[in-house]
Amino acid sequence: MKNMIFMLFVLLLAPIMPGIINKVKAFFAGKKGLPVMQLYFDIFRLLRKKSNYSKTTTWLTRIAPHSVFAATVFLCLLIPFAGKESVVSFNADFILAVYLLALVRFFLIMAAIDAGSSFEGMGASREAFYGALAEPAFFSGLLALIFATGNLGFSDVFNGVTPSLWLQYPAPLALVVCCWFIVLLVENSRIPFDDPNTHLELTMIHEVMILDYSGKDLAMLEYSAALKLTVFASLLVNLLLPWQFASSLMAAAVFTFGLLLLAVVIGVIESTFARLRLIQIPKVLLGSGALGIIALVIMLSGK
Amino acid sequence: MKKPVRLRNGSLVGLDQIEVFTNEEFYSLAADHFAEGLRLLAYFAMNVSHEKHLFMLLADDENGQVEILRSKTKSHMLSLADKIPAVVWFEREMHEQYGIEFAGNHWLKPVRFSSAPERKGLPGVTDYFSVEGSDVHEVAVGPVHAGIIEPGHFRFQCHGEKVLHLEIELGYQHRGLEKMLFGAPYKNSRWLVETIAGDTSVGHATAYAINVENLAGFKVTAEAEIIRAVALELERLANHTGDLGALAGDVGFLPTASYCGRIRGELLNLTGLICGNRFGRGLVCPGGTGWNIPTGLKEELLKRMQTIEKDLIGAVELLWNNAGVMARFDDTGILPKEDAIAVGMVGLAARACGCGIDSRTTHSYGAWQRFKPVISTERSGDVFARASVRWKEIKESFRLIREMLKSRDGFSGEASVEIGELRPDNFAVSLVEGWRGEICHVAITDVNGKFRYYKIIDPSFHNWFGLALVLRNEEISDFPLCNKSFNLSYCGHDL
Numbered sequence: 001m002k003n004m005i006f007m008l009f010v011l012l013l014a015p016i017m018p019g020i021i022n023k024v025k026a027f028f029a030g031k032k033g034l035p036v037m038q039l040y041f042d043i044f045r046l047l048r049k050k051s052n053y054s055k056t057t058t059w060l061t062r063i064a065p066h067s068v069f070a071a072t073v074f075l076c077l078l079i080p081f082a083g084k085e086s087v088v089s090f091n092a093d094f095i096l097a098v099y100l101l102a103l104v105r106f107f108l109i110m111a112a113i114d115a116g117s118s119f120e121g122m123g124a125s126r127e128a129f130y131g132a133l134a135e136p137a138f139f140s141g142l143l144a145l146i147f148a149t150g151n152l153g154f155s156d157v158f159n160g161v162t163p164s165l166w167l168q169y170p171a172p173l174a175l176v177v178c179c180w181f182i183v184l185l186v187e188n189s190r191i192p193f194d195d196p197n198t199h200l201e202l203t204m205i206h207e208v209m210i211l212d213y214s215g216k217d218l219a220m221l222e223y224s225a226a227l228k229l230t231v232f233a234s235l236l237v238n239l240l241l242p243w244q245f246a247s248s249l250m251a252a253a254v255f256t257f258g259l260l261l262l263a264v265v266i267g268v269i270e271s272t273f274a275r276l277r278l279i280q281i282p283k284v285l286l287g288s289g290a291l292g293i294i295a296l297v298i299m300l301s302g303k
Numbered sequence: 304m305k306k307p308v309r310l311r312n313g314s315l316v317g318l319d320q321i322e323v324f325t326n327e328e329f330y331s332l333a334a335d336h337f338a339e340g341l342r343l344l345a346y347f348a349m350n351v352s353h354e355k356h357l358f359m360l361l362a363d364d365e366n367g368q369v370e371i372l373r374s375k376t377k378s379h380m381l382s383l384a385d386k387i388p389a390v391v392w393f394e395r396e397m398h399e400q401y402g403i404e405f406a407g408n409h410w411l412k413p414v415r416f417s418s419a420p421e422r423k424g425l426p427g428v429t430d431y432f433s434v435e436g437s438d439v440h441e442v443a444v445g446p447v448h449a450g451i452i453e454p455g456h457f458r459f460q461c462h463g464e465k466v467l468h469l470e471i472e473l474g475y476q477h478r479g480l481e482k483m484l485f486g487a488p489y490k491n492s493r494w495l496v497e498t499i500a501g502d503t504s505v506g507h508a509t510a511y512a513i514n515v516e517n518l519a520g521f522k523v524t525a526e527a528e529i530i531r532a533v534a535l536e537l538e539r540l541a542n543h544t545g546d547l548g549a550l551a552g553d554v555g556f557l558p559t560a561s562y563c564g565r566i567r568g569e570l571l572n573l574t575g576l577i578c579g580n581r582f583g584r585g586l587v588c589p590g591g592t593g594w595n596i597p598t599g600l601k602e603e604l605l606k607r608m609q610t611i612e613k614d615l616i617g618a619v620e621l622l623w624n625n626a627g628v629m630a631r632f633d634d635t636g637i638l639p640k641e642d643a644i645a646v647g648m649v650g651l652a653a654r655a656c657g658c659g660i661d662s663r664t665t666h667s668y669g670a671w672q673r674f675k676p677v678i679s680t681e682r683s684g685d686v687f688a689r690a691s692v693r694w695k696e697i698k699e700s701f702r703l704i705r706e707m708l709k710s711r712d713g714f715s716g717e718a719s720v721e722i723g724e725l726r727p728d729n730f731a732v733s734l735v736e737g738w739r740g741e742i743c744h745v746a747i748t749d750v751n752g753k754f755r756y757y758k759i760i761d762p763s764f765h766n767w768f769g770l771a772l773v774l775r776n777e778e779i780s781d782f783p784l785c786n787k788s789f790n791l792s793y794c795g796h797d798l
Contacts, residue, residue: 025557028557028558029557029558029560029561029562030558030561030562030565031561118440118441118442118443119442121440122442122464122779125463191555192555192627195555197555198553198555199449199450200449200450200553200783201444201449202442202444202779202780202782202783203553203780203783203784270555270557271557271558272558272625273555273556273625273627274551274554274555274556274625274627274628274630274631275554275555275627275631276627276630276631277630277631277635277778277780277781278464278778278780279464279778
C-alpha cells in the first residue's frame with residue numbers, strides 16, 4: 001500500500017522535472033523562464049483538445065501514444081521509489097523493465113516511420129541506433145550492482161545498496177552512477193545528446209519523432225517522456241542516497257529532494273554544455289557502457 | 304588585342320568607351336584573367352539598341368580595380384562554367400531572363416522563377432539533381448521552416464546521415480527589384496534599395512547612393528561619408544552579434560545565445576538613435592545622409608558603446624572558453640580556399656577560408672580611405688573560422704567607429720542638397736563591404752540620364768553556392784549549424 005502511494009506520488013510529480021530543468025536553464029540564460037508547472041498546464045490544455053491525424057498514417061499512429069503511456073506507467077510498478085520497494089517485484093524483474101523501455105521505443109519508432117516524413121524517419125533511425133547502444137550501457141551498470149549486492153530484482157538490488165556498500169566499493173559505485181547518468185541524458189534526449197528545445201528538425205532525435213502528434217496523443221507522449229525521465233532519475237537517486245529511514249514520510253521527503261536536486265543538476269549541465277556532433281554520441285555511449293564493465297572488473301578483482 | 308577598360312570602385316566610364324570583344328576574345332580574356340587571380344563580380348546581359356550585350360565585371364583586388372569585359376551575344380553561347388565555376392549562377396540567371404543558351408552548362412535551371420517567357424512554373428516546382436541506389440534517401444526541407452526565417456527549399460541527397468549532395472532552390476521572394484529600378488532614379492528608389500535585404504539597409508543604400516552621386520558628378524562631404532561608415536559598422540556589429548548568439552543557440556549553448564540576442568538589440572538601438580530607425584532606414588540618401596550626428600549624440604553613442612562592448616566581450620568569451628562549443632565548431636562545414644576562390648565567395652565566408660578580400664580595404668572608398676580597417680581572416684574555413692572572423696570584425700568595428708566619431712566634434716549629413724541630373728550613357732560601379740560581404744551595384748544610364756539597367760549583386764548571390772558545397776560529405780544534422788555560420792540572405796538573392 002505504502003509503495004503504491006509512493007508510486008502515485010511520483011506519477012503526479014513527474015511533469016515538474018522538466019519544469020525545474022527549464023527554470024535552471026532560464027536562470028543561466030539570464031531569463032525569467034516558464035513557470036515550473038508549465039508542463040502540467042500544457043498537458044491539461046492538450047487533454048482538452050482533439051488529436052489530428054494525417055491521412056497517410058495508419059492505426060500504428062493511433063495506438064502508439066496509448067502503448068507508450070501504458071508501458072511507461074507499467075514500468076513504474078517495477079521501479080523502487082522512496083523506501084526502495086517497488087509495487088511489484090520478482091527475481092530478474094529488471095529484464096521486464098528494460099524491455100518495457102524497449103517497447104516504448106518500438107512504438108515511438110513505428111509511429112515515426114508511419115508518419116512517412118523524411119524528418120521522422122531520420123529521427124527513428126537515430127533513436128534505434130542510440131537506443132541499441134544505451135541498453136547495454138544500462139545493463140552493464142546494473143550488472144555491477146547485481147554483483148555488488150548479490151541480489152536479482154530491482155527492489156532487492158537497491159535495498160542492498162547501503163552506506164556500508166558504498167564504503168566497500170566506492171569507486172565501482174561511482175562509476176555506475178556516471179554510467180547511468182549518461183544513459184539518463186541519452187534516453188531522455190537531453191543536451192549534450194539531443195536538444196529538447198531546438199526547432200531544427202534535422203538535428204532532433206526524440207522531438208522529431210512526435211512532430212505529427214497533437215491534442216490528447218501529444219499530452220500522453222509528453223507525460224510519458226517526463227515520467228521516463230523521472231524513472232531514470234529515481235534509479236540514480238536510490239543509488240546516491242543509500243540510507244534507510246525508519247519513517248516513510250522522511251524517506252519520501254529525502255527521495256523527493258533527491259529527485260529535484262538531480263533535475264537542477266541536469267539543468268546546470270544543459271546550460272553549460274553544448275551539443276555533441278551526432279557522430280560522437282555512439283562513442284560516449286560505448287564509453288559509458290565501459291564504465292559499468294570497469295566497475296564490475298574492479299569488484300571482481302576484490303577491491 | 305585591345306585592352307579591357309578598368310575602373311576604380313565608385314567611378315564611371317562612358318558606355319561607348321567599353322571595348323566590345325568578339326565572343327572568342329571574351330571567353331579567353333575572362334578565363335585567363337580569372338586564372339590570373341581576378342575575381343568574378345558580376346556577369347549580366349543588357350539590351351543595347353536591339354542587341355544583347357554581355358558584361359562581365361572582374362575585380363582585381365591587388366590594384367583595387369574593376370575590369371569590364373563586353374561582348375555581343377548570339378542565341379547560343381559557350382558556358383564558362385568549366386573555367387570559372389563562379390559563373391554558373393549568373394548563366395542560369397541570364398538563361399532565365401533572356402533565354403540565352405550556354406552550351407556546356409547542364410543545369411540551366413531558373414534561379415528565381417521570374418516571368419521568363421518559357422518558364423512560368425512556381426518556385427520549387429522543377430527537376431532536382433537526384434542520387435539513386437540502395438540506402439540513399441532524399442530529404443526535403445522548406446520552403447516553410449520551423450523558425451521565423453525566409454523561405455527557401457533545400458533538397459538533400461543522403462546516404463544514412465551523410466549528405467552526398469545538397470541543392471538549394473530559392474526564388475520564393477522574387478519581387479522584381481532590378482526591373483523597378485529601370486528608368487529610375489524615381490522618388491521612391493532610395494527607399495526601394497533599402498529593402499533589397501532588410502538586414503543590410505545601410506549597405507545597399509550606400510552602394511546605390513555612391514552610383515547616383517557618381518553619375519551626377521557629385522562629391523559627398525567627408526562628414527556625410529563618416530556618418531555612412533559609422534552606420535555601416537553599426538549594422539555589421541548588430542548582425543555579427545546576432546549571428547554569434549544564433550550559432551551558440553544552434554549548438555544548444557544558452558548563455559551566449561541569450562546575451563547576444565539582447566546585446567544585438569542594444570546595438571540596433573544605436574542606429575535608432577541616429578536616424579530613428581533601428582535598421583538604418585532613411586539614413587543614407589544620394590547626396591549625403593538624412594540625419595546628422597551632433598556633438599551630444601556623438602557622446603551618447605560613445606558612452607553606450609563602452610557598456611555594450613564590455614557586455615559583449617563577457618558573453619562571447621563564454622563561447623570561446625567552452626570546450627564543447629569549440630569541439631562542435633571545429634572542423635564542421637569546411638570550405639577549402641581553392642573552392643572558395645573557384646565559386647567566387649565573398650565577405651566573411653571568404654575571409655574565413657583565408658581570402659583577404661574586403662572591399663573597404665582592397666577597393667577603398669569614402670571614409671575608408673582615411674580610416675583603414677584591418678582585414679580579419681582565418682585559415683580553417685570551418686564554422687569556427689566563420690565565427691572567429693565575426694568576432695575579429697566586431698572588435699575592429701568598435702575601434703573604427705570610435706576613431707571615426709572622435710575625429711570631429713559633430714557630423715552634418717547635408718541631406719537637402721540637390722545632386723542634379725545624371726550623365727547619359729554612362730556605366731558606374733560601386734562596391735560596398737556590407738556585413739555579409741561585398742555588395743556590388745552596377746548602374747547604366749540611357750540617353751536621358753535615367754537607368755537603362757541596374758544590376759544588384761548581394762553577397763548571398765555568390766555565397767549560397769559555397770554553402771551547398773560545404774554540405775558534401777557532411778552530416779545532415781550539421782546543416783543548421785553550417786547554414787547559420789553563413790547566414791545568407793534569401794531576399795537579397797531573390798531580389
